[in-house]
Amino acid sequence: MGERKKTTIILFSGDYDKAMAAYIIGNGAAAYEHDVTIFHTFWGLNTLRKNHNVPLKKNMLEKMFANMMPNQADKLGLSKMNFGGLGRRLLKKVIKKHNALELPQLIELAQQQGVQLVACTMTMDLLGIKKEELMEPLQFAGVSAYLGEAEEGNINLFI
Amino acid sequence: MGERKKTTIILFSGDYDKAMAAYIIGNGAAAYEHDVTIFHTFWGLNTLRKNHNVPLKKNMLEKMFANMMPNQADKLGLSKMNFGGLGRRLLKKVIKKHNALELPQLIELAQQQGVQLVACTMTMDLLGIKKEELMEPLQFAGVSAYLGEAEEGNINLFI
Amino acid sequence: MGERKKTTIILFSGDYDKAMAAYIIGNGAAAYEHDVTIFHTFWGLNTLRKNHNVPLKKNMLEKMFANMMPNQADKLGLSKMNFGGLGRRLLKKVIKKHNALELPQLIELAQQQGVQLVACTMTMDLLGIKKEELMEPLQFAGVSAYLGEAEEGNINLFI
Known part of the structure; x- marks a missing residue:
């Protein structure tokens, strides 16, 4: 009895604003005592990259995507009105003005609240992204792990 | 007994076609006797803006985003093949030809059917969007109100 | 007893990477013994187009969208870093290198696994897309059919 509710979010997008939405919902659900998992796939993986370059051996193909992508949450662009990064900087300015949390802080809060980051x-x-490039703690899994969680989920979102 | 089913939709996107999809699903679910809530966040808020400019005192930061964004549902762009508004005009033309509903009419129908717009x-x-700029009736809420609805939802979508 | 679980996916997007995500989740859920339905709407319909042009009588309006859109799954662009098709070609190269499935193969697998494509x-x-242009077997339906499935769904996603 009193079984905990569950929220799962697939973060596919690599946009700053969409990642914010994912983490705001995830943090809110964790505060509501849900078990929360955020699965990062495709461009959403960039949210998890450490904010410094890790020297790694990669072949040419692996280098191509990885080097073209933003290598940290704080450098993601907006899904709308990014204007080459200007929109994100403007958004960050208003976030600070309203004492709201920026994306890296939202991720930190999620880790503190025990949200499972996958x-x-x-x-x-x-x-071409290696484990060494991603922040910790982090779990590594595939679609079947996602399905195992989501089929019991009260709230399942694809962002 | 005979408890009503529930559909919640987060409309994050500010694209005409995605807003159409959200309202078509929302209206369909309302016709199916679901309790339906559409939460408008980020660019999805533009769907709710009144189609005339409301004179308001805003500081510079507040003006920047608000003035760059489309100020009514009817002016949103398409997520694909918008070509500077041409795509949307073409879509509106085929909607009329098929006697289907344009976005402003879909929103009106949702209001008539008792869909909760938040x-x-x-x-x-x-x-930098003020209450006075948004259509009525409308509820104002945050992520916890969303979670309260969605955790009981049969269908929860992020659009 | 032992009622089957259900997954429904709305594929709204016409991006190669998002369609891949939809089919990977759908195939995974089918392998997990879920009843799976993928509803293709708006740009997601392009995923289903046959990879050759079908001669059809269309009026001007119908021709406009249909002719501007990619006419097969294999020609969809990426949602990020497409660079005029270069990104997709790069992604296909790494897919092959890792012996993973390309989009057309993912769709074939879904058909073999009994995923309902709508x-x-x-x-x-x-x-302006005609039945003759789309692959088979395929079901044709509207929003009410979607709702009938989704309200019983364990996992419902909008992609």
């Missing part, structure tokens, strides 16, 4: 291993391979 | 107060602050 | 009739009309 990186999709299949798309890590495709985009 | 504006996310946190992103209103961030994007 | 095309949204309303948006077929709007975008």
